[in-house]
Amino acid sequence: MNFHGGDVYKYDKKLLDFSSNINPLGVPTSFYKALQDNINEFTKYPDIQYVQLRQNIADYLGVQSIEAVVPGNGAVELLYKAIQQSGKNRLISLKPTFSEYARAALQQHIEYVPVDAFAEEYTDVDIDKLLAAACQDSAVIICNPNNPTGTLLHKERLLQLAAGLREKGAMLIVDEAFMEFTPEYPEHSMLDQIESFENMIIVKAATKFFGMPGIRLGYAISGNKMLLQGIQESMEPWNINTAAVIAGTVIFKDEEYIADSKTWINSERPFLYTALSKIREIKIFQSAANFHLLKVKSDGMDAARLKELMLQENILIRTPDGFEGLDNTYFRLAVKDRPSNIKLMNALDFILNCKNK
Amino acid sequence: MNFHGGDVYKYDKKLLDFSSNINPLGVPTSFYKALQDNINEFTKYPDIQYVQLRQNIADYLGVQSIEAVVPGNGAVELLYKAIQQSGKNRLISLKPTFSEYARAALQQHIEYVPVDAFAEEYTDVDIDKLLAAACQDSAVIICNPNNPTGTLLHKERLLQLAAGLREKGAMLIVDEAFMEFTPEYPEHSMLDQIESFENMIIVKAATKFFGMPGIRLGYAISGNKMLLQGIQESMEPWNINTAAVIAGTVIFKDEEYIADSKTWINSERPFLYTALSKIREIKIFQSAANFHLLKVKSDGMDAARLKELMLQENILIRTPDGFEGLDNTYFRLAVKDRPSNIKLMNALDFILNCKNK
Numbered sequence: 001m002n003f004h005g006g007d008v009y010k011y012d013k014k015l016l017d018f019s020s021n022i023n024p025l026g027v028p029t030s031f032y033k034a035l036q037d038n039i040n041e042f043t044k045y046p047d048i049q050y051v052q053l054r055q056n057i058a059d060y061l062g063v064q065s066i067e068a069v070v071p072g073n074g075a076v077e078l079l080y081k082a083i084q085q086s087g088k089n090r091l092i093s094l095k096p097t098f099s100e101y102a103r104a105a106l107q108q109h110i111e112y113v114p115v116d117a118f119a120e121e122y123t124d125v126d127i128d129k130l131l132a133a134a135c136q137d138s139a140v141i142i143c144n145p146n147n148p149t150g151t152l153l154h155k156e157r158l159l160q161l162a163a164g165l166r167e168k169g170a171m172l173i174v175d176e177a178f179m180e181f182t183p184e185y186p187e188h189s190m191l192d193q194i195e196s197f198e199n200m201i202i203v204k205a206a207t208k209f210f211g212m213p214g215i216r217l218g219y220a221i222s223g224n225k226m227l228l229q230g231i232q233e234s235m236e237p238w239n240i241n242t243a244a245v246i247a248g249t250v251i252f253k254d255e256e257y258i259a260d261s262k263t264w265i266n267s268e269r270p271f272l273y274t275a276l277s278k279i280r281e282i283k284i285f286q287s288a289a290n291f292h293l294l295k296v297k298s299d300g301m302d303a304a305r306l307k308e309l310m311l312q313e314n315i316l317i318r319t320p321d322g323f324e325g326l327d328n329t330y331f332r333l334a335v336k337d338r339p340s341n342i343k344l345m346n347a348l349d350f351i352l353n354c355k356n357k
Numbered sequence: 358m359n360f361h362g363g364d365v366y367k368y369d370k371k372l373l374d375f376s377s378n379i380n381p382l383g384v385p386t387s388f389y390k391a392l393q394d395n396i397n398e399f400t401k402y403p404d405i406q407y408v409q410l411r412q413n414i415a416d417y418l419g420v421q422s423i424e425a426v427v428p429g430n431g432a433v434e435l436l437y438k439a440i441q442q443s444g445k446n447r448l449i450s451l452k453p454t455f456s457e458y459a460r461a462a463l464q465q466h467i468e469y470v471p472v473d474a475f476a477e478e479y480t481d482v483d484i485d486k487l488l489a490a491a492c493q494d495s496a497v498i499i500c501n502p503n504n505p506t507g508t509l510l511h512k513e514r515l516l517q518l519a520a521g522l523r524e525k526g527a528m529l530i531v532d533e534a535f536m537e538f539t540p541e542y543p544e545h546s547m548l549d550q551i552e553s554f555e556n557m558i559i560v561k562a563a564t565k566f567f568g569m570p571g572i573r574l575g576y577a578i579s580g581n582k583m584l585l586q587g588i589q590e591s592m593e594p595w596n597i598n599t600a601a602v603i604a605g606t607v608i609f610k611d612e613e614y615i616a617d618s619k620t621w622i623n624s625e626r627p628f629l630y631t632a633l634s635k636i637r638e639i640k641i642f643q644s645a646a647n648f649h650l651l652k653v654k655s656d657g658m659d660a661a662r663l664k665e666l667m668l669q670e671n672i673l674i675r676t677p678d679g680f681e682g683l684d685n686t687y688f689r690l691a692v693k694d695r696p697s698n699i700k701l702m703n704a705l706d707f708i709l710n711c712k713n714k
Binding site: 004006007008009017020022026027031032035036039040041042043044045046047048049051073074076077080100107211212213214215216233234236237238239240241242243244245 | 365366400568594597
């Protein structure tokens with residue numbers, strides 16, 4: 001069973017989708033133009049080695065060699081393959097976190113151990129708790145910043161975790177799908193540590209920050225050549241489509257889009273946080289990502305009921321299905337553009353303060 | 358190691374690519390228009406169930422229910438998953454055939470048994486030989502028409518094979534990637550037999566006939582719901598990109614493109630066959646597909662040398678690397694448009710009859 005946001009397909013009407021965490025600036029115009037100019041590229045098989053794509057990714061990330069980069073059909077393909085190719089039989093994660101880690105463990109018949117290691121209000125993580133659960137046969141997977149809590153593990157925490165796991169002969173998988181949305185980016189990314197920790201692999205997504213999940217483009221980066229080779233060999237040939245290859249030629253150099261995105265998130269995340277903090281019937285948690293975890297505090301109201309009421313206002317929210325450790329009063333909201341955020345704020349206020357009385 | 362045609366990326370100059378078997382009519386204009394009109398679809402995650410895409414495929418194929426259809430990230434993803442989810446530990450194939458079957462068996466640590474079951478000049482297949490190699494733990498995979506020989510197994514042969522395998526409790530995987538190019542299409546497709554043979558799964562590609570391998574769209578069809586469910590569960594979510602989903606809304610209904618493609622292949626395949634038959638230094642085999650297997654008969658010449666010489670004429674041919682059972686005098690040529698076919702013919706004639714003397 002899949003539990004995800006963004007499931008707008010089962011509703012007949014047009015919805016304002018706060019359930020999926022995508023940059024609302026939309027498709028970069030550089031991609032739009034490149035796609036039009038290169039449509040005949042679809043008539044060829046993509047380069048089976050994806051040399052140019054890997055170079056474009058390496059340049060963007062500041063990674064020295066394309067040998068350290070493996071692209072995938074979305075970050076999720078690489079997460080599955082990284083877990084599989086780690087060769088470990090125990091996958092340790094935070095609780096709550098992205099539900100696909102549990103699904104990957106289930107699919108690969110390995111033990112899944114979600115650890116409740118969060119400090120109060122999801123502001124930090126107790127690394128010792130994670131380390132205590134790990135042995136040589138373990139891989140620890142960290143979503144940083146974490147989905148759905150928005151918790152950003154600072155680099156010193158990750159370094160402590162990576163070193164502790166290395167000592168045990170265990171692995172670390174860091175899912176940085178939302179890292180570009182963090183205020184201090186790239187300060188807390190582990191990208192510059194790949195040579196120091198051979199027991200680490202980082203998985204990133206092009207699709208969220210660049211506003212186009214439909215493109216399907218993710219990349220894994222590691223200093224562990226054997227692991228990358230195993231991942232490469234476990235994938236089918238031509239797994240990345242031409243639209244993603246074309247995107248890779250332009251989006252990473254689209255400085256205007258990148259700057260606009262930073263301006264947007266650094267303005268709208270605090271705006272939404274402040275605005276929603278004023279609604280007494282909900283509790284909003286601090287976040288370093290492009291979404292917020294919230295909790296409804298009204299008597300007789302839960303996330304499922306709130307979702308129904310918000311749908312009447314043509315707004316889709318993310319209920320906690322699939323997030324282990326969250327009861328049914330929790331929900332998640334993406335940060336969108338100002339007019340949408342205001343609509344959301346007004347709808348929540350209306351439902352919780354007026355309609356519900 | 359991957360061995361495939363279409364590797365134009367390692368050459369600096371623009372080549373006429375006869376090494377990959379793609380419809381030369383190019384991207385359907387209906388797709389070009391739909392992509393422009395729907396570019397904002399990339400900002401959403403695709404429908405995780407791909408309901409509309411599966412319906413479009415079912416309608417095109419004349420399959421009753423979308424429950425019988427699983428789409429994939431290219432046909433090759435589905436071939437790997439079908440082999441894996443068959444649960445068999447022995448994969449039997451024709452020799453020579455598409456090299457990915459051997460790679461899939463290797464990746465999944467199952468036995469790979471290529472059987473030399475061809476009649477003389479690859480005109481037919483001895484089904485009893487294939488059946489003799491099969492036991493309950495076997496899956497037999499047939500590429501029909503076969504790559505690289507162009508052999509079309511007629512339906513009575515496939516029915517004999519499917520029934521024989523059913524009796525043994527063995528499986529049949531039919532790869533119909535090139536079926537739409539056959540003169541009698543859909544006469545020899547097994548699509549209308551899915552309800553009769555629960556031990557059978559058919560894999561097809563949208564990418565070859567519709568001239569756009571870069572799109573990555575294939576589909577598996579079976580009457581075996583358990584098998585399809587296993588395949589679905591073994592795949593990562595959102596494995597099909599938005600460009601492929603958009604293509605699915607228009608290409609299957611693009612009657613002009615389909616008609617033009619049939620006109621082209623029914624004219625150019627016999628044209629190329631007749632033309633190349635006249636060159637005494639090569640032997641060309643009959644084909645029902647959009648490519649021909651050939652053999653060079655000149656003393657001191659082999660496919661690798663011929664490839665080098667043809668590259669000087671800016672033409673890329675497919676040497677037999679990866680095709681078990683073919684010595685280094687064999688090569689493969691795609692059928693392209695008339696001007697390209699004439700250039701090919703002249704270049705071959707020049708190299709084999711003049712330059713080589």
